[in-house]
Amino acid sequence: MVEYQIRGLNFELTEAISDYVKKRLARLEKYLNADDQYDVRVKLSSHKTNHTFQAEVTVQIGDFVIRAEDTEDDLYEAIDAVTDKLDRQIKKYKTKITKSTRKQSIKQLDVPDLAEDGEVTEDVDELPIVRKKTVELKPMDPEEAVLQMELLGHDFFIFINAENDLPAVVYKRKDGQYALLDTDN
Structure with missing residues (x-):
């Protein structure tokens, strides 16, 4: 329905x-x-x-x-x-x-676009936060995170890496390839 x-x-x-x-x-x-x-x-x-x-x-x-x-x-x-x-x-x-085997809920993460060159040149005091989103991070493997990122049309996606149960980020590089930022404790 x-x-x-x-x-x-x-x-x-x-x-x-x-x-x-x-x-x-x-x-x-x-x-x-x-x-x-x-x-x-x-x-x-x-x-x-x-x-x-x-x-x-x-x-x-x-x-x-x-x-x-x-x-x-x-x-x-x-x-x-x-x-x-x-x-x-x-x-x-x-x-x-x-083909996805995971049945976890994934929330939409809406992020603002970065500058064209990816660098922020303004003073930190001049960068007001104009939108705030709270997301519930769900465990998934990095390939699922890339798929979700592409489905949303975003340049990056934050998630809990199911391989180590820690927060991680996948992002699209300028050359069109994907990268994974993993955290450690």
Whole structure:
């Protein structure tokens, strides 16, 4: 069963728009088990300064969270584009997800983007924290953490390394390879 949470920012969310979102996202149900519960969170935003619309969709599929977003000049085009992105992500990772043996809950970790060169050049006093997220770290192996990071579209992911029960981070390097930062006591 799919549960939708759809909200609109800076414009009126009509029933027609809500129905269109549900219709477009319904095609993703072919990848889902009919008996399971799935949460789909949709945020549609209107940006008045550049006259664009942004669609963000987060889908909780079992133990995995998949997220996609897109910005277009037309709201319906943004909805179509984000649905296409989700469809590609689910197809790409479908076999990896089904082969995953761990049945642990994984929370979404939303992190801000770093500067292009990866370095922070401003004074520490000038770097206010604008968003705070609390995550529950779950044990998993580094390969599962890389998969989850890719599903979320992030550059890094923090988790409990199941091999040593300590916090760890996987991240994507500039050369496209993955790296693991492990901790020790």
